[in-house]
Amino acid sequence: MKRKIVLTAALLLAAASGLRSGTIDAPYTIGTWHGFRLSAVTYTFDDNTPDHFQTVLPMFNEFGFPVTLFAVTDWVTDWSALRAASAQGHEVASHSVTHPNFGNIGKAQQIAEIQNSKTVIETQIPDRKCVTHAYPYCVTGNDSAMRANYIAGRICSGSNESSNPANMMWLSSIVTGDQGSVRTTANFTSRMKGAVKGKQWVVWLTHCVDGSGWSPTSPSEIRGSLEYLHTRQDTFWVATFGNVARYILERKAVNVHETASGDTTITVQVTDTLDNAVFDHPVTLRRPLPEGWPFAVASQAGVPVESKVIDVDGGKSIQFDAVPDAGDVVISRRESAAVGVRANPGQPMPRSCQNYPNPFNPATTIEFSLPRSGNAELTLMDATGRTVARLADGFHEAGTHRVSLDASGLPGGVYFYRLNAGSITETKKLVLVK
Numbered sequence: 001m002k003r004k005i006v007l008t009a010a011l012l013l014a015a016a017s018g019l020r021s022g023t024i025d026a027p028y029t030i031g032t033w034h035g036f037r038l039s040a041v042t043y044t045f046d047d048n049t050p051d052h053f054q055t056v057l058p059m060f061n062e063f064g065f066p067v068t069l070f071a072v073t074d075w076v077t078d079w080s081a082l083r084a085a086s087a088q089g090h091e092v093a094s095h096s097v098t099h100p101n102f103g104n105i106g107k108a109q110q111i112a113e114i115q116n117s118k119t120v121i122e123t124q125i126p127d128r129k130c131v132t133h134a135y136p137y138c139v140t141g142n143d144s145a146m147r148a149n150y151i152a153g154r155i156c157s158g159s160n161e162s163s164n165p166a167n168m169m170w171l172s173s174i175v176t177g178d179q180g181s182v183r184t185t186a187n188f189t190s191r192m193k194g195a196v197k198g199k200q201w202v203v204w205l206t207h208c209v210d211g212s213g214w215s216p217t218s219p220s221e222i223r224g225s226l227e228y229l230h231t232r233q234d235t236f237w238v239a240t241f242g243n244v245a246r247y248i249l250e251r252k253a254v255n256v257h258e259t260a261s262g263d264t265t266i267t268v269q270v271t272d273t274l275d276n277a278v279f280d281h282p283v284t285l286r287r288p289l290p291e292g293w294p295f296a297v298a299s300q301a302g303v304p305v306e307s308k309v310i311d312v313d314g315g316k317s318i319q320f321d322a323v324p325d326a327g328d329v330v331i332s333r334r335e336s337a338a339v340g341v342r343a344n345p346g347q348p349m350p351r352s353c354q355n356y357p358n359p360f361n362p363a364t365t366i367e368f369s370l371p372r373s374g375n376a377e378l379t380l381m382d383a384t385g386r387t388v389a390r391l392a393d394g395f396h397e398a399g400t401h402r403v404s405l406d407a408s409g410l411p412g413g414v415y416f417y418r419l420n421a422g423s424i425t426e427t428k429k430l431v432l433v434k
């Protein structure tokens with residue numbers, strides 16, 4: 001008996017320390033969070049009040065930040081609004097069928113509430129899996145039904161969550177509004193600032209933003225927190241509850257193996273044993289460039305992926321995205337082309353912000369900043385990597401530049417924009433919804 005207890009404790013320790021099950025070959029490293037950012041932030045909204053559609057979604061769309069809407073399926077009156085939100089990149093997830101307190105109902109009823117909400121959501125929104133569940137009143141329920149149906153569950157302990165959570169079914173969130181401790185922009189930003197050092201995940205649990213429901217949070221205070229995040233997108237990854245959970249589980253499971261290395265290309269396999277129908281989010285990897293390579297770009301299954309060349313520890317590395325099991329990644333050498341100014345190590349680097357809004361129709365804004373004057377080239381490519389527009393080219397003064405893109409003449413779908421400036425090449429994804 002004594003031995004069994006010791007083993008159980010060892011297993012718990014292994015789970016809590018987030019031990020990896022996949023293998024990442026040297027010299028590759030994986031970001032704790034997407035884009036090697038230092039913290040993840042998720043805004044969740046519960047109980048589908050009308051102001052989520054009238055106020056919350058337009059505000060988040062303006063910044064290009066996705067949210068998670070935890071819907072009580074029996075309370076939904078307008079599925080088309082939720083379908084539209086899902087198509088824009090927001091997550092529609094489960095908050096049970098009837099919003100019972102799981103402490104007051106039996107096992108069979110708990111299982112029905114956990115399973116049936118998922119079935120209803122996936123029937124109403126068939127092109128996206130429903131992968132997460134938030135417990136009504138933050139009271140947990142039947143664990144095996146949770147694990148059979150979801151990759152993550154949300155409680156509300158009021159603390160930041162670890163990047164290696166001890167229990168994916170009991171992820172912490174922080175209640176906002178007049179019933180919680182977070183009411184002002186300053187309250188929001190100080191908790192997020194505190195998450196950076198420990199590379200933590202901040203999950204906000206918000207109800208209404210007007211007087212229509214429990215614990216209202218002022219929309220202008222939320223907007224202030226979004227403005228804070230908009231100017232710190234290299235530090236904070238704002239993503240849905242489901243996508244952060246996907247990233248955590250993929251980070252633990254992914255295998256990265258280099259299968260070929262030549263003078264101009266390197267081939268890498270990025271795989272895992274997780275269900276590809278659910279785990280389709282890119283992880284971010286880094287690899288030092290071979291001696292003498294001035295630049296590089298990356299593609300997966302022949303399509304360009306988000307990538308940039310950065311200075312790490314005095315040398316150059318390529319940082320790129322890859323979806324596990326979505327085909328070989330090829331890193332291709334590039335010469336320093338027509339871009340003039342080279343940033344010295346330790347100097348601020350040219351960078352582009354994620355376009356906003358994103359997804360968009362038909363107009364969006366791309367912002368990039370140059371620490372010093374020089375040549376900059378911004379191109380728009382379609383999903384096959386073909387250049388469809390040159391958005392900026394030639395000499396640019398130091399500072400922040402904004403480019404408006406009107407895509408009314410282009411078909412809907414996935415596009416990429418690439419910034420070539422100084423010593424960096426950066427590629428980002430944008431989605432045109434038509």
Ligand SMILES: [Zn+2]
Pocket residue numbers: 046047095099136137
């Ligand atoms: Zn609720």
